[in-house]
Amino acid sequence: MGKNMMIxxxxxxxxxxxxxxxxxxxxxxxxxxxxxxxxxxxxxxxLLEDNIINLTxxxxxxxxxLNRLKHSPAMFLGSCRYKLSGxxxxxxxxxxxxxxxxxxxxxxxxxxDSMDTVKQLSDYGARHNIDVRIVGIPKTIDNxxxxxxxxxxxxSAAKYIAACVREVAYDTxxxxxxxxxxxxxxxxxxxxxxxxxxxxxxxxxxAPHLVYLPEVPFSVEQFIRDVKKKLxxxxxxxxxxxEGIKDENGEYISxxxxxxxxxxxHARLSGTSAYLKxxxxxxxxxxxxxxxxxxxxxxxxxICSLCDVNEAFNLGSVAVRAALDxxxxxxxxxxxxxxxxxxxxYYTEDVAVVANNEKRVPRGWINQEGNxxxxxxxxxxxxxxxxxxxxxxxxxLPDYIDIRHLDIKAQKYKD
Amino acid sequence: MGKNMMIxxxxxxxxxxxxxxxxxxxxxxxxxxxxxxxxxxxxxxxLLEDNIINLTxxxxxxxxxLNRLKHSPAMFLGSCRYKLSGxxxxxxxxxxxxxxxxxxxxxxxxxxDSMDTVKQLSDYGARHNIDVRIVGIPKTIDNxxxxxxxxxxxxSAAKYIAACVREVAYDTxxxxxxxxxxxxxxxxxxxxxxxxxxxxxxxxxxAPHLVYLPEVPFSVEQFIRDVKKKLxxxxxxxxxxxEGIKDENGEYISxxxxxxxxxxxHARLSGTSAYLKxxxxxxxxxxxxxxxxxxxxxxxxxICSLCDVNEAFNLGSVAVRAALDxxxxxxxxxxxxxxxxxxxxYYTEDVAVVANNEKRVPRGWINQEGNxxxxxxxxxxxxxxxxxxxxxxxxxLPDYIDIRHLDIKAQKYKD
Numbered sequence: 001m002g003k004n005m006m007i008x009x010x011x012x013x014x015x016x017x018x019x020x021x022x023x024x025x026x027x028x029x030x031x032x033x034x035x036x037x038x039x040x041x042x043x044x045x046x047l048l049e050d051n052i053i054n055l056t057x058x059x060x061x062x063x064x065x066l067n068r069l070k071h072s073p074a075m076f077l078g079s080c081r082y083k084l085s086g087x088x089x090x091x092x093x094x095x096x097x098x099x100x101x102x103x104x105x106x107x108x109x110x111x112x113d114s115m116d117t118v119k120q121l122s123d124y125g126a127r128h129n130i131d132v133r134i135v136g137i138p139k140t141i142d143n144x145x146x147x148x149x150x151x152x153x154x155x156s157a158a159k160y161i162a163a164c165v166r167e168v169a170y171d172t173x174x175x176x177x178x179x180x181x182x183x184x185x186x187x188x189x190x191x192x193x194x195x196x197x198x199x200x201x202x203x204x205x206x207a208p209h210l211v212y213l214p215e216v217p218f219s220v221e222q223f224i225r226d227v228k229k230k231l232x233x234x235x236x237x238x239x240x241x242x243e244g245i246k247d248e249n250g251e252y253i254s255x256x257x258x259x260x261x262x263x264x265x266h267a268r269l270s271g272t273s274a275y276l277k278x279x280x281x282x283x284x285x286x287x288x289x290x291x292x293x294x295x296x297x298x299x300x301x302x303i304c305s306l307c308d309v310n311e312a313f314n315l316g317s318v319a320v321r322a323a324l325d326x327x328x329x330x331x332x333x334x335x336x337x338x339x340x341x342x343x344x345x346y347y348t349e350d351v352a353v354v355a356n357n358e359k360r361v362p363r364g365w366i367n368q369e370g371n372x373x374x375x376x377x378x379x380x381x382x383x384x385x386x387x388x389x390x391x392x393x394x395x396x397l398p399d400y401i402d403i404r405h406l407d408i409k410a411q412k413y414k415d
Numbered sequence: 416m417g418k419n420m421m422i423x424x425x426x427x428x429x430x431x432x433x434x435x436x437x438x439x440x441x442x443x444x445x446x447x448x449x450x451x452x453x454x455x456x457x458x459x460x461x462l463l464e465d466n467i468i469n470l471t472x473x474x475x476x477x478x479x480x481l482n483r484l485k486h487s488p489a490m491f492l493g494s495c496r497y498k499l500s501g502x503x504x505x506x507x508x509x510x511x512x513x514x515x516x517x518x519x520x521x522x523x524x525x526x527x528d529s530m531d532t533v534k535q536l537s538d539y540g541a542r543h544n545i546d547v548r549i550v551g552i553p554k555t556i557d558n559x560x561x562x563x564x565x566x567x568x569x570x571s572a573a574k575y576i577a578a579c580v581r582e583v584a585y586d587t588x589x590x591x592x593x594x595x596x597x598x599x600x601x602x603x604x605x606x607x608x609x610x611x612x613x614x615x616x617x618x619x620x621x622a623p624h625l626v627y628l629p630e631v632p633f634s635v636e637q638f639i640r641d642v643k644k645k646l647x648x649x650x651x652x653x654x655x656x657x658e659g660i661k662d663e664n665g666e667y668i669s670x671x672x673x674x675x676x677x678x679x680x681h682a683r684l685s686g687t688s689a690y691l692k693x694x695x696x697x698x699x700x701x702x703x704x705x706x707x708x709x710x711x712x713x714x715x716x717x718i719c720s721l722c723d724v725n726e727a728f729n730l731g732s733v734a735v736r737a738a739l740d741x742x743x744x745x746x747x748x749x750x751x752x753x754x755x756x757x758x759x760x761y762y763t764e765d766v767a768v769v770a771n772n773e774k775r776v777p778r779g780w781i782n783q784e785g786n787x788x789x790x791x792x793x794x795x796x797x798x799x800x801x802x803x804x805x806x807x808x809x810x811x812l813p814d815y816i817d818i819r820h821l822d823i824k825a826q827k828y829k830d
Contacts, residue, residue, distance in 0.1 A: 013586050042591060074585035162812055163717055170489035170815055171428050171714035176457060181710075199812065204819035294706050295596075299586035302578055303717055305811060385811035396720060396800035397578055397614065400585055404619035 002033045003104025005320070006047065007055070008040035010080055010110035010117070011139070014153025015073040015160075015301050016312035018401070020109050020137045022070035023316025025055055028105075033324055038101060041403075043080035043110075044117065047097055053077075053403075065401060070313055071391055072400035073301030083113065084120050091124045098132055105323040109137040109316075112145060115331055116355040122329030133323040136331035136351050137315050141298045143192035144360065147353035148333040149344065150384055152315055153298070155308030158196030159385035160300045161185050164293055165200035165238060169207035172236035178286040180227060181238045183208070184273035186297055188244035191215050191361045193297070195373045196381050197240040207238040214244035215361045216370035218253055223276065224283045226371050231284065243272050302398045306387025311344065318346045342383035417448045418519025420735070421462065422470070423455035425495055425525035425532070426554070428710075429568025430488040430575075430719050431727035433816070435524050435552045437485035438731025440470055443520075448739055453516060456818075458495035458525075459532065462512055468492075468818075480816060485728055486806055487815035488716030498528065499535050506539045513547055520738040524552040524731075527560060530746055531770040537744030548738040551746035551766050552730050556713045558607035559775065562768035563748040564759065565799055567730055568713070570723030573611030574800035575715045576600050579708055580615035580653060584622035587651035593701040595642060596653045598623070599688035601712055603659035606630050606776045608712070610788045611796050612655040622653035629659040630776045631785035633668055638691065639698045641786050646699065658687050717813045721802025722757075729761055737763045757798035 005028050009017055028037045037055040040046035059066050069076055084090060098106065108118050118136040125132050138145050141157035161183075168181055185194040191213025200207055209230045212218055218241075230237040245253045254272040273290035280288045311334060318332035330348040337343045365377040392399045420443050424432055443452045452470040455461035474481050484491055499505060513521065523533050533551040540547050553560050556572035576598075583596055600609040606628025615622055624645045627633055633656075645652040660668050669687040688705035695703045726749060733747035745763040752758045780792040807814045 009589075013589055042589075072585070073582060075589040078591070079589040080591075159811055164711060166812055166815070167488060167714040167716060168710060170487070170716075170817075171710045173817075174424075174428055174457075174490040174494040176493070176495075199810075202817070202820075204817060289709060291709050291711070292707070293711070294704060295583060295586045296579060296706070296708070299582040301582060301585075307811075382810070387811065388808050393803050395614075395797070396574055396722075396802065397581055400581070402585075402588075402617070402619060405617075 002035045004036045004038055004102050005034045005105040005107065006038045006040060006098065006101065006103045007107040008043045008046060008109070009075040009077045010043035010082070010108060010114040012111070012298065013074040013079070014139050014141050014298050015156040015304050016153050016308050017109055017139050018072045018074070018076050019070045019309045019312035020139065020152060020316035021076055022066050023313035024107055024137065024320050025059055026066055027317040027320040029056065029060065031320065031324055034105065038103070039077045042078040044082050044094070045080040046077070047094065052101070068392055068399070068401045070309065071301065071304070071389060073299045076401060076403055084117055086120065094121065095125070095130055095132070103132055105320065106132055106134045107137065107319050107323065108134070109139055111138070111140040112354055112356055112358070115351050118331065119329060119351045119355045122351065125328065133326065133328040135319045135323045135327060135348070136354070137319045138331055138333065138354060139312070141193060142187050142190050144190035144358045145354055146357040146359045147331070147349045149336040152308060152312035154192060155305035155384035156300070157186070157193055157297050158199070158381065159305045160297045160303055161193055161197050161240070161293070162199040162385060163303055165197045165208050165240060166205070168291065169200065169205050169236070169238055172238070173205070176235055178231055179236050180231070180280050180284065180286060180288045181236070182273040182276050182280070182288070182290045183238065183240045184243050184271070184290070184292045185240055187214065187242050189214055189358065189360065191242050194240050194242040195361060195377050196385070198373055198378060199381055199385060206234070208240045209234060209237045210239045210371045211373060212239070212241045212245050212371060213361055213366055214242045214246060215363065216366055217248040218245040219248065220253070220279060224279065227280055228284060231286070241272055241276065245272060301400060302391045304389040304391070305385045306389050307384055309389055314346055318348065322348045339379055339383070417450045419451045419453055419517050420449045420520040420522065421453045421455060421513065421516065421518045422522040423458045423461060423524070424490040424492045425458035425497070425523060425529040427526070427713065428489045428494070429554050429556050429713050430571035430716050431568050431723050432524055432554050433487045433489070433491050434485045434724045434727035435554065435567060435731035436491055437481050438728035439522055439552065439735050440474055441481055442732040442735040444471065444475065446735065446739055449520065453518070454492045457493040459497050459509070460495040461492070462509065467516070483807055483814070483816045485724065486716065486719070486804060488714045491816060491818055499532055501535065509536065510540070510545055510547070518547055520735065521547055521549045522552060522734055522738065523549070524554055526553070526555040527769055527771055527773070530766050533746065534744060534766045534770045537766065540743060548741065548743040550734045550738045550742065550763070551769070552734045553746055553748065553769060554727070556608060557602050557605050559605035559773045560769055561772035561774045562746070562764045564751040567723060567727035569607060570720035570799035571715070572601070572608055572712050573614065573796065574720045575712045575718055576608055576612050576655070576708070577614040577800060578718055580612045580623050580655060581620070583706065584615065584620050584651070584653055587653070588620070591650060593646055594651050595646070595695050595699065595701060595703045596651070597688040597691050597695070597703070597705050598653065598655045599658050599686070599705065599707045600655055602629065602657050604629055604773065604775065606657045609655050609657040610776060610792050611800070613788055613793060614796055614800060621649070623655045624649060624652045625654045625786045626788060627654070627656045627660050627786060628776055628781055629657045629661060630778065631781055632663040633660040634663065635668070635694060639694065642695055643699060646701070656687055656691065660687060716815060717806045719804040719806070720800045721804050722799055724804055726759065733761045733763065754794055754798070
């Protein structure tokens with residue numbers, strides 16, 4: 001008799017975490033070594049609270065739903081931000097529960113916090129000779145994971161931001177008056193997503209005209225000069241800023257709110273783009289808009305990158321295969337073997353590499369002035385947003401899978 | 416020898432104004448009565464400044480570009496907000512220019528201001544027995560035009576807002592903590608677009624939970640009660656508000672900024688959703704996000720309604736056919752002849768009906784409490800967002816047409 005596989009999702013959503021889940025389930029359903037695939041509801045919290053569903057029962061009877069899962073954003077199984085306490089009691093509790101459910105393979109999809117969970121559990125298992133293989137599947141829209149060429153979830157968020165910039169550029173191009181649009185991209189400490197906005201550029205459409213990443217100290221004075229200079233050349237100037245830009249003293253620009261009223265008596269607003277909007281209104285006086293796509297950039301399943309969806313799916317399969325091959329304390333990853341044509345190869349890497357680390361944009365990939373990126377960055381980014389996904393639509397809207405639509409009670413696993 | 420046709424675009428952008436332009440050009444290219452189709456750059460301003468291109472030359476040599484035009488947002492010919500002064504001199508100037516270019520058919524695509532231009536010019540032409548047929552093609556994302564079942568541009572904006580709400584709902588559904596999201600929809604005086612967000616609702620996904628239109632006076636106290644009540648039932652509450660909601664004294668909620676600091680010493684923020692965010696943060700204290708899709712809702716060509724694109728295209732053809740049939744001072748329009756199946760018929764109507772009028776949401780289509788819409792509204796809205804458009808993509812991004820990509824100088828019409 002085989003063992004069971006337990007899988008969960010953790011951290012913030014991306015458009016393709018469910019693609020990884022679908023890849024892992026599909027591989028698991030075909031593997032003879034695996035009896036049942038169990039899903040933890042809300043990550044490790046679901047395990048601790050015995051809130052577990054039987055994914056084998058669910059998807060063996062609804063095979064077409066696996067494809068819909070592959071193309072649905074957010075997290076089918078729900079998320080948590082649970083941090084292991086590190087206590088012996090908690091570890092023992094977790095491994096007792098895994099033993100109770102006869103789990104031989106534990107798969108966890110998440111960012112670097114979740115990879116730390118994978119590391120802690122696999123270390124504990126190794127110390128106590130417990131035969132549960134614990135494997136991570138990486139994800140984050142921020143692209144700040146170490147030990148992987150680029151993170152699953154990043155390509156789709158990058159495509160969304162670039163599409164936004166392009167559509168805003170078309171929107172503003174119709175008037176012959178001066179205007180500035182400031183678009184705020186996610187990524188508190190890493191500027192990858194902000195950088196990806198440059199993919200919007202086309203022959204005669206140079207938007208975004210200015211791009212500010214958090215890796216370079218931000219000067220409000222330089223920003224005003226940059227915008228004024230671009231306004232001499234263009235009617236409509238589009239700026240993309242990272243939410244996490246900081247001044248030379250390390251203070252977030254978004255924290256610079258309400259330093260009293262400006263010279264017109266208006267209160268300054270909080271938020272990076274809102275603050276910079278008030279600055280340009282005051283210093284330039286033209287029409288200014290601040291745009292903050294916010295959570296839409298991580299959840300826009302209707303405009304995913306096909307490259308991203310497929311890679312996320314494959315990383316799901318690779319993780320399960322690694323567990324079956326006897327690996328533990330690893331995560332599935334990919335390296336780029338060629339830019340033109342774009343090729344990657346999949347492998348696994350010690351989870352210690354990725355846990356609690358952070359990959360920021362190299363200074364050499366940002367231009368000297370700190371207001372644009374270099375050609376190396378563009379070469380790196382370009383393939384990641386490629387390919388259009390056939391998002392399922394019904395009645396005019398994306399038709400995503402929802403665990404609450406399926407009959408959970410009937411599927412619920414109780415031993 | 417035939418006459419020439421002059422066409423222009425005016426007002427704010429929508430995702431399908433270019434579909435109407437494509438429909439008019441395609442019909443015009445096939446019409447024997449029309450020698451050349453000229454495009455005014457930036458609407459009537461282009462006529463006055465002799466900034467005109469020859470669209471026949473441009474599209475006869477690039478026929479595949481007409482399809483791309485049909486699927487590109489914003490305005491190929493650029494826009495203006497030019498208001499006729501009504502002076503005899505200005506009228507004479509305009510008609511002299513039309514005569515100089517041998518124009519027999521003048522087509523203008525725009526909202527109710529632009530339809531007023533059509534009315535004034537056609538009235539003047541009729542008074543002076545000038546044989547130029549002047550016909551309007553309607554557009555607006557606000558759906559506030561009179562004399563038409565629904566406005567071209569509305570269906571695509573409605574689809575965008577509903578898709579946003581659905582994706583935000585999936586994004587927030589993954590956590591088991593309490594949160595409120597407040598999404599601000601365009602539509603200063605008419606709540607159609609806000610209402611359309613309810614199309615996001617699905618079996619187990621009741622977002623948006625609350626919807627506030629500008630047609631009903633908004634009470635902040637009632638809003639707080641509504642949100643608290645929904646939070647008792649749901650972890651994540653999603654609210655959609657119109658940018659133009661006003662209190663019982665007719666004051667915009669968005670104007671309620673900075674009435675000093677709140678009880679925690681934070682400045683209150685401007686903008687409808689930003690203000691309501693600060694209210695809920697103070698009164699409820701859970702996680703709150705304000706989301707303002709802003710211009711993205713009118714320019715998201717990548718998620719257009721097929722129904723909307725096709726209707727806009729057809730209204731372009733109908734306008735040109737009407738001009739050829741000898742009509743002037745009319746606009747092309749459509750009436751709904753059936754809901755199930757959804758059917759429309761096209762016709763023309765006196766432009767006086769639409770010019771400077773405004774269609775607001777009937778009170779009977781909003782629920783008693785003023786925080787939701789009725790089933791009649793849903794029946795009206797449902798067909799308008801249907802159908803997925805094959806947006807042209809290149810290198811992973813929407814590949815829209817841009818007049819600056821075409822060789823304007825070579826195409827420029829100078830007599």
